[in-house]
Amino acid sequence: MILTVTPNPSLDRTYEVPSLDRGEVLRATTDRVDPGGKGVNVSRAVAAAGVRTTAVLPLGGAPGTMIAELLGAQGVDVTAVSIAGQTRSNISLAEPDGTLTKINATGPALTAEESALLLETVRTCSGGAAWIACCGSLPRGLSPEWYADIVTRAHAAGARIALDTSGPALLAALPARPDVIKPNASELAEAVGRPLATLGDVLKAADELRSLGAGAVLASLGADGQLLVSEEGTYYGTAAVSSVRSNVGAGDASLAGFLIAGGTGPAALASALAHGAAAVQLPGSAMPAPSDLRPDAVHITQDLPLDLPLSEMSDER
Numbered sequence: 001m002i003l004t005v006t007p008n009p010s011l012d013r014t015y016e017v018p019s020l021d022r023g024e025v026l027r028a029t030t031d032r033v034d035p036g037g038k039g040v041n042v043s044r045a046v047a048a049a050g051v052r053t054t055a056v057l058p059l060g061g062a063p064g065t066m067i068a069e070l071l072g073a074q075g076v077d078v079t080a081v082s083i084a085g086q087t088r089s090n091i092s093l094a095e096p097d098g099t100l101t102k103i104n105a106t107g108p109a110l111t112a113e114e115s116a117l118l119l120e121t122v123r124t125c126s127g128g129a130a131w132i133a134c135c136g137s138l139p140r141g142l143s144p145e146w147y148a149d150i151v152t153r154a155h156a157a158g159a160r161i162a163l164d165t166s167g168p169a170l171l172a173a174l175p176a177r178p179d180v181i182k183p184n185a186s187e188l189a190e191a192v193g194r195p196l197a198t199l200g201d202v203l204k205a206a207d208e209l210r211s212l213g214a215g216a217v218l219a220s221l222g223a224d225g226q227l228l229v230s231e232e233g234t235y236y237g238t239a240a241v242s243s244v245r246s247n248v249g250a251g252d253a254s255l256a257g258f259l260i261a262g263g264t265g266p267a268a269l270a271s272a273l274a275h276g277a278a279a280v281q282l283p284g285s286a287m288p289a290p291s292d293l294r295p296d297a298v299h300i301t302q303d304l305p306l307d308l309p310l311s312e313m314s315d316e317r
Contacts, residue, residue, distance in 0.1 A: 001051075001052045001053065001054065001128055001129050001130060002042070002043070002046050002051060002052070002053045002054075002129065002130060002131050002132075002133060002256075002259055002260075003053070003054050003055075003056065003122070003125055003126055003129040003131070003132045003133070004039035004040065004042045004043045004046075004053065004054070004055045004056065004132075004133045004134075004135060005039055005056050005057070005118075005122055005132065005133070005134045005135070005150065006037040006038060006039030006040045006055065006056070006057040006135055006136050007057070007058065007110075007118065007136065007137075007138050007139055007142060007146070008037060008088070008107045008136055008137050008138065008139040009035070009036065009037035009039075009040050009057045009058070009059065009064075009067060009087055009088075009136075010035075010036040010037050010040075010063075010067075010087065010088045010089060010090045010104070010105070010107070011033065011034075011035065011036060011063040011066055011067055011087060011088070011089045011090070012033070012034045012035070012036030012089075012090050012091075012092065012248065012284070012285050013031065013032075013033050013089065013090070013091050013092070014031065014032050014033075014034070014091075014092040014093075014094060014246065014248065014283065014284035014285065015028035015030075015031045015091070015092070015093055015094070016028060016029050016030045016031070016094045016095075016096075016283065017029065017093055017094070017095060018095075018096065019095060020093055020095055020099070020101055026093075030283065032283060032284040032286075033066075033070070034070065034249075034284055034285045034286070035066075035067040035070045035071050035074075036067075036090055036248075036249075036285060037057065037135070037136050038135035038136035038164055038249075038251075038252050039055065039057070039133055039134065039135035039136055039164075039252075040055055040057065040067070040071065040076075041135075041249040041252030041253065041256075041285060041287060042133050042135055042164075042252045042253075042255050042256045042259075043055040043071070043076045043256075044071070044074055044076060044249075044256075044287040045249075045252065045253045045256030045257070045275060045279075045287040045288065046256045046259070046260060047074055047075040047076045048074070048075075048287045048288065048289045048290075049256070049257075049260050049289075049290060050290070051260055052077070053076055053077065054076075054077040054078075054079055054125055054129075055071060055076050055077070055078050055079070056079045056081070056118070056121055056122050056125055057078070057079075057080060057081070058080070058081045058082075058083045058087075058108075058110060058114060058118055058139075059080040059081070059082065059083065059087055060082065060083040060084060060085050060086050060087050060108060061085070061086030061087055062086070063086060063087040063088070063089050064080070064083075064086070064087035067087060068080055079121060079125050081114065081117050081118045081121050083108060083110060083111075083114050084108075084111070084114075085107075085108025085109060085110070086108055087107070087108065088104075088105035088106065088107035088108065089105060090102065090103065090104045090105055091103040092246070092248050092284070092285075094245070094246050094248075094283075094284070098243070098244035098245065098246075098247075100246060100247055100248065102248070106140070107137075107139045107140070108139060108140070109139060109140035109141040110139050110140070110141035110142055111141060112141070114141070115141060115142055115146070119146075119149060119150065119153070122150060122153075122154075123153060123157070126154060126157060126159050127157075129159055130160070130259075130263075131159070131160050131161075131162055131259045131263055132150070132154050132159050132160070132161050132162070133161075133162040133163075133164065133255060133259060134147050134150055134151075134161060134162070134163050134164070134165070134178075135163075135164040135165065135252065135255070136164070136165060137165065137166075137169075138165070138169050144167075144168035144169045144171075144172040145172045145173075146169070147163060147165060147169050147170075147172070147173040148172050148173040148175065148176040149176075151163065151173055151176035151177065151178050152176045155176070155177070160179040160180075160263065161178045161179050161180075162178070162179065162180045162181075162182065162255060162258075162259060162263065163178040163180070163181045163182070164181070164182040164183075164251070164252070164255055166183065166187040166190060166191070167187075167190065170183070170187070170191055171191060171212075173213075174209065174212040174213035174214055175212070175213050176213065177213045177214070177215060178213070178214060178215065179215040179216065179263070180214070180215060180216040180217070180218055180230075180258075180263060181209065181214045181216075181217055181218070182217075182218045182219075182220060182251070182254070182255050182258075183209075183217070183219055183220075184219070184220045184221070184222070184251060185202065185219065185220075185221050185222065185224075185310055188202060188205045188206070188209070188217075188219055189205070191205070191209060192205040192208050192209070196310060197309060197310060198306065198307055198308060198309055198310060199221075199224070199227065199236065199304060199305055199306055199307070199308040199310070200304075200306035200307065201310075202219050202221065202227055202310070203227065203229065203234065203304065203306065205219075206219055206227065206229040207229065210229060215230065215231070216228065216229065216230035216231070216264070217229045217230070218254075218255070218258055218269070218272065220251050220254055220272075220276065220317050221310060221311075222247075222311060222317055223241070223311055223317075224238075224308070224310050224311055225237050225238035225239070225273070226238075226254065226269060226272060226273055226276070226317065227304075228266075228268075228269045230264065230265075232264060232265055233265075233266075233302060234302065234304065235265075235266045235269050235300055235301070235302055236300070236301055236302075236304050236305070237266075237269050237270060237272075237273045237298060237299060237300040237301070238273065238298070238299050239273040239274060239276065239277035239294075239297050239298045239299075239317070240277070240294075240297040241277050241280060241281060241297075242281065243281060244280045244281065245280065245281055245282060245283055246280065246282065246283055246284055246285070246286075247279075247280050247317070248284060248285040249279060249285035249286075249287065250276050250279040250280045250317045251276065251317060252279075252287075253275040253276055253278070253279035253287055253288055253317075254272040254273070254275050254276035254279075254317050255272065256275060256287070257271040257272045257273075257274060257275030257276070258271060258272035258275075266300050269300060270295065270298045270300055273298045273300075273317070274293045274294060274295050274297070274298050275288055275293065276317025277294065277297060277298075277317060278292040278293050278294065279317070280317060
């Protein structure tokens with residue numbers, strides 16, 4: 001079982017539009033509503049693979065009720081912490097060339113009581129979990145050390161932690177030694193305080209974060225592939241994609257694929273790449289099913305092209 005924790009979930013509405021013209025009335029060609037938030041998406045992808053998953057998340061108002069209903073329909077067990085505020089709603093506008101414009105709401109503030117209850121709920125639900133995936137931004141009311149607290153508690157209970165967050169929350173959690181972190185290129189650059197121009201730069205940055213406490217770094221580089229740096233070795237991989245439809249949740253699908261395949265080594269990296277590549281070819285934040293995966297399109301190597309320049313604009317996988 002894979003447990004996910006999403007402190008700031010969302011209800012995601014995606015509209016596909018012919019073009020994004022400011023000041024004009026836009027008519028969507030298609031639209032969809034999905035439960036959102038990074039950990040929520042990980043659970044959705046895990047459930048799509050037929051693996052048991054539980055999503056722990058604070059929910060409030062009508063959007064919160066709808067998220068729980070949508071997740072239940074997708075085979076995700078939901079353990080909700082009721083909050084006084086209303087769960088946020090996000091909007092994504094997808095254009096035919098793959099350009100995505102996102103409007104993310106801030107979300108509700110959690111009280112001290114709600115924060116404590118969320119921590120306790122994670123503890124009570126974590127028994128038997130192969131992995132606990134803590135994902136996404138922290139809502140107002142939670143300190144940057146909140147994820148570090150979860151990592152410490154999880155390790156005390158013998159569980160492994162995958163952390164996908166950024167900024168102060170990521171840096172604060174590193175001393176607690178999360179088993180794997182999954183930054184994208186911009187988040188990795190922010191963490192080390194400098195731009196990353198090549199794959200070699202990414203490797204150096206990943207090594208720095210490992211020296212600060214991360215057990216392994218799974219760096220998602222969008223169209224440039226993914227880099228896994230861990231005690232077992234360093235691996236670089238790519239996955240061919242025919243066309244990009246939406247990159248919403250693609251990085252989350254990658255993390256799900258990584259954890260489903262055990263969360264370590266080249267086989268897990270290959271699964272991450274296959275899931276991320278499949279996700280960008282689906283509408284909105286739809287998560288890939290096993291039939292969407294193309295393992296034959298994945299290439300893994302330990303012979304790293306360190307001089308490979310990173311794309312300036314790349315879809316996250």
